[in-house]
Amino acid sequence: MGKWIVVAQRGGSGDTYVSEVIRRVSGTREDAQEAMRAASLTYGEPWREKARQVYRFPSGDSCVVIVRGMVSERQTVLSIAELVHDSADVDETAAAEPQDAVPPVEGRSPQ
Numbered sequence: 565m566g567k568w569i570v571v572a573q574r575g576g577s578g579d580t581y582v583s584e585v586i587r588r589v590s591g592t593r594e595d596a597q598e599a600m601r602a603a604s605l606t607y608g609e610p611w612r613e614k615a616r617q618v619y620r621f622p623s624g625d626s627c628v629v630i631v632r633g634m635v636s637e638r639q640t641v642l643s644i645a646e647l648v649h650d651s652a653d654v655d656e657t658a659a660a661e662p663q664d665a666v667p668p669v670e671g672r673s674p675q
Contacts, residue, residue, distance in 0.1 A: 567647040568596035570603050574640040586642075596644040597624050604629050608640045 570587035586603055589596045604618045604627055612634035619628045626643035 565591055566593070566596075567650075568593075568599075569645050569647075570596065570600045571643050571645060572603075572607060572640050573643070574608070574638065589644075593625075593644070593646070596646070600625075600627065600642050600644050604642055607642065608638050609633075611635075 568589040568591070569585045570589065572584045572586050574582055576582045586607060587599045589599045601618075605616070608629060608631050613631055614634065615632040617630045619630075621627060626641060629638075629640045629642060631638045631640075
């Protein structure tokens with residue numbers, strides 16, 4: 565079981581991109597992919613949506629959502645990402661370890 569996020573990325577103004585975490589998921593990769601699929605059917609609704617197309621990349625970990633509205637079109641890439649490091653978890657582990665324990669130096673006996 566892992567911790568996952570679904571991230572939406574779309575073009576902003578000029579050469580900038582906007583990234584946004586739209587869902588948090590605890591579970592398997594398949595659970596995260598299902599959350600992304602569900603989000604692809606509702607995310608990025610422009611005013612008066614006329615059409616929506618969802619293209620899945622072969623890995624299944626990302627897709628492109630194209631939504632056409634009355635006067636605009638929005639293209640968004642949705643992806644999943646698995647949590648591989650959390651400093652809060654590291655801090656908790658460090659707090660549980662003795663602070664004054666010093667490993668012995670090779671070739672010397674502990675004093």
